[in-house]
Amino acid sequence: MRELGSAARAGLACAAGLAQAASLAWPASGVPLWWLQVLSLAVLAGLQRSTAHPFRAAVLAGLFATAWLCGTFWWLFTSLHTYGGLPAPLAVLAVLGLALFLASYYAIAGGLYVLLAPASRLGAALLFAGLWLLAELARNTLWTGFPWGAGGYAHVDGPLAALARLVGVYGIGFVAALLAMLLASLRATDLRRTTAWLLLGTLAAGLVAASGLRYCALGGCNRPAIAEHAPLDLALLQGNIPQDEKFQVGSGVPTALAWYARQLAAASAALVVAPETALPLLPAQLPPGYLEAIARRYAKGDQAALIGIPLGDMKAGYTNSVLGFAPGQDVPYRYDKHHLVPFGEFIPPLFRWFTEMMDIPLGDFARGPLGQPAFLWRGERIAPNICYEDLFGDEIAAQFRSPEHSPTVLLNLSNIGWFGTGLAIDQHLTISRMRTLEFERPMVRATNTGATAVIDYRGQVTHLLPRATRGVLLAQVQGRSGAVTPFAWWAARWRLVPLWILGAVCLLAGLWARRRPRNHHLKPLA
Template sequence: MSDRQTVSPFRGSRLLIIALLGALLAGAAELPFGGWIQIPILSLVWWQLQKNHIHSIKGSLISGLSFGLGYFVIGLWWIYISLHDVGGMHAIISAAAVLLLATGMGLFFACACLPLYLKTASRLRGLVLASSWVIVEYIRGTIFTGFPWMGFAEAQVNGPFAPATPIFGGLVCTFLVIWISWEILQLKKQARFSGICIISAIVLSQLVGIWAFTKPTGEPLSIRLIQGNFEQSLKFNPQAIQEQFIFYTAAIKKQAADLIITPETAYPWPQNNLPSGLIQSLQDFSNHSFSNVLIGLIGETSQSQDSQYTNRALGISPNMPSYQYDKSHLVPFGEFIPPGFHWFVNAFNVPMSDFARGKPDQAPFGIQRAQQETINAAITICYEDVFGGELATRIRGSSKPVNLLINMTNLAWFGDSQAPGQQLRLSQLRSLETGLPSVRATNTGITAVLGPNGQVLAELPKFTQGVLEFKVQAYSGLTPYVMWGNAPILGLSCLLLVLGAIRQRRI
C-alpha cells in the first residue's frame, strides 16, 4: 500500500474531527457560560490543526474550511426553516442553500487560519492568528453587504472579555478569544509566559469594566413592548391580517405609557392602504394619553418615479408630526434581490421581498414627555443590529444625542430555533458597545429590555402573546468605541500582521 493511500484516510478522519469541533463550538455559544466554554474548545481546534501537519497554504485552507463548515452548518441551520417550512422551497434546495452559505462563511474561517501555516515563533503566531481573525471577520461583516452573524464576539456577552467592548468594540473580543485560546495550547511549552498572558487578559478586561462612559439622564421611561406571536404563514392571509390589525391596535390603546412599541411589520400592509382611520385613531390615542407609539409596517417611497415599498417603523408622538424610519441595511434574498439573481427567484417561485433602502443617516426617534427633555432613540429593524460599526457611526454622526436603542424584529421566519437567542446576544453586544440600554419588541421572541451593560433586565417567554411592561432608564454620553469605531483594533491587527510577515521573510 502506498504512502498516499495510508495517509489520506488518516487526514480525512482529522478533518472530520475538526468539523465536529466546529459544530461543538457553535453549540457552546447557546450555553449560559458559552463565552468561557468556547475558549478551551478553540484550543482543541488549534491542537487538531497542528496535528494535521499543515505544511502548505492548501492544507491550511482545507482544514480551516472543515472547521468553518462544522461551525456554520450548526449555527445557521435555522435558515432551512425560513426557506422550507415558511417559504415553501423544496427541502433539497433549502438544505443546499444552507450548505452553500455555510461553505461561503467557512471560507472566511479558512482564510483566518492561514497564520497557522507560518513558521514564526509561537509567541508571535498567536497574536498574528488573532489579528488575522479580526481582519477576516471585519471583511466578512462588510463585503457583499456583510454577514457577520455567528462571530465569536456575540458569545462573549456570557464570557470574560465583554467589559472591553465599550472601548474597542466586538472585534476586540474576537482578538482576545483567539489569542488566549492559542496561549492555553502553549502552556505546556511556555507555562510562565502563556500563563501571564491568559491571566492578564482576563483581569484587565474585567478591570476596564469599572469605568462607565455613559450616565443616566432624566426620569425612567415607562414602556410597553407588544409581542403578538403571529405565525409567518398568516402574513398573506387577509382574515389573519385583519385579526393582527385588531390585536395590535387594541393592545396599544389598552394602557398609556411613555413608549409603546410593536414588532417589525406588525401591520403587514402598505401604510397608504391600511384601514381607513387606523393611523388617525392611534394619533388621537397618543394625543389624549401623552403616549409615544412606534409601529412596524410596510412603508412606501418614490424612487426613480416608481413607488417602492420599505420596511418601516412609524413613530406617533403627542401633537407632533409622525416620524418614520426606513430600514437601511437590508437582508440579501430576504428583503432585496441582488442584481443578477432575479432568475433564481422566478425559476423557483420563492416568496422574497424587494424593498427600497432607507438612508443610513436617519434621525433618531424623539420620545416626548410632559415637562421633561426629549429622549432620543436610535432604531434598528431586525438584522440591522448585527452591524455594530454602522450603529456606532449613526450615533456618532447624529445631530441629536442618542439615549436609547430600539430594535423591532420578526423572527417568526425561523421557527423554534436558536436564531432568537443569537439575535438577543447581538443586541446585548450593541448595548455593551454603546453604553446604552436597549428595548426589543419582537413577534415571537425574544422581547426583552437590556441594561447599558448588556444585562437582560426583563423578557417575555418565546412563542407567547403578551405585553412586557417595564421602566427603562435612558443614558447619555459616548463610549470610546462609538467615538473611534473599529479603527484602533483594525490598526493594531494590521500592524501585527505586518510584523508577522516581516518575521516570516527572515526565516
C-alpha cells in the same frame, strides 16, 4: 495532533466547529459559553500549528468554519423551506452553500497562517489572531455582510465582555483568538519550564484584570460623565402571529390588525412599541381610517407609539419602516431600514431566479440612509433599528458622533418568526446584549415571537416576555446620556477601519518575521 490521520483531523475540525456554534447559544439553555468558544478555537489553532502544508491548513479551517456556521444558522432552513416553500433538498443546499461561501474567508486565513507563521509563539499567536480578525471583518463587510454568529458574541457574559466598550465584538474575537493560539502552543513538556508558567500566569492575570473591568461595567465603578434618566414606562407588544399566516388576508392580516389596534388603543404606558411589520400591509391597503385613528389616539395626551409597517408604492419603492406618533407632531416620525437582508429584503444581482422559487412577500426593499435621526420623546433620544440591523454595531455607531446628540436608548423592532422559536431567538438576544455593552446604552426589543425584552446598559436582561406567546410586556427603561464609549467614539468616525488596520499589521508582521533570516523553523506540536 501530528500523529492523527487526515480523516481524524477533518473530523476533529468539524467537531470543534460545532462546539464553536454551541458556544454562542448552548442548545439546552440558549446561554452563551465563553470558555467553550476559546477551547473550540484552540482546537483549530492546534490543528493549524501541527499542519505543515498551507492547503491542508486551509481545508481544516474551512471544515471548522463550515460546521460552525451551519451549526449557527441552520434555522435558515426553516425560513427557506417551511415558510418560503423551497423544496427541502434545495433549502439544505442553500444553507450549506452559504456556509461554504462564508467559510472561504477562514480557509484563506488558515492557509496564510501556515504559510507565514513565525517561530515565536507570541508572533504566531498574533498572526493567527490577526488573520481570524480579518476573516471576521470580511464576513461583516463583503457582499453587504452576513456576520451572524461572530465568535465574540459568546463572551457577552465572560471576562472579555469588559472589552466591548473599547474594541467591540470583533476586538473581543481578536483577543479570544490570541488566547486560543497561546493555549494551543503549550505542550506537556512546557509545564516543567518557567516560561510556560509565566505565560499561564499572564493569561490568568489578564482574565482577572478583564473581570475587574467587567465589575466596573456592571456598576462597581462610578462614571460621573454619564447621566441616568428617570425611568420611562413601556408597553412592548408581541403579537405572535404565525409566520405562515402573517401576510395571509384571510387569517394573519385581520388578526394582526385587530389585536394591535386594541393594544394601541388600550395601552397606558408612556411609550408603546409594536414590532417589525406589526401592521403587515402598506398604508394604502389598510382599512379606511385605520392609521388615522392611531394618529389621533396619540396626537394629544402624554403617550407616544412606535409601529413597524412597510411603506411606499410601486413608483417610489418600498421600505421596511417604523412610524412614530406623539403629541405635537405635524407629521409622523419615520425610520427606514438601512441594512437589508439578502434574499429576504433585497435580491442580489443574478439571483432573482432563486427568490422566485420561494413564497416570501415584500422581497425587494429600498434602503434608508445611514445615521437617521432619533425619535425624541420624554427627554429620550430613541434610535430604532430593525431586526438584522443590530448585527452592525459600526452602523449604529454613526449616531454617536456627537455625545450631545447621541441616542439615550436603542430600540430593536424584529420579526424572526421566519426562523422558528428556537436558538435564533437566543442568538439574537445575545447580539442585542453585545450592542448595549459596546455603547453602554439600554436596548428595548419589541418582536413578533420573541425575544421581547429590555436590556440595561450593562448587558443584563431586566424584563423578558416568554417567546411564542401573545402578550404585552409592561416594563421600564432608564436612558443614559453624556460621554460615549471609546468604541462608539472611534466607530462613529472610522467604522471598523482601526480593526482592519490591526489585522493588516499582524499580517504584515508575519510577513516580516517570515522573511527574516533565522536558524530554526516552527515545529509542529508533538
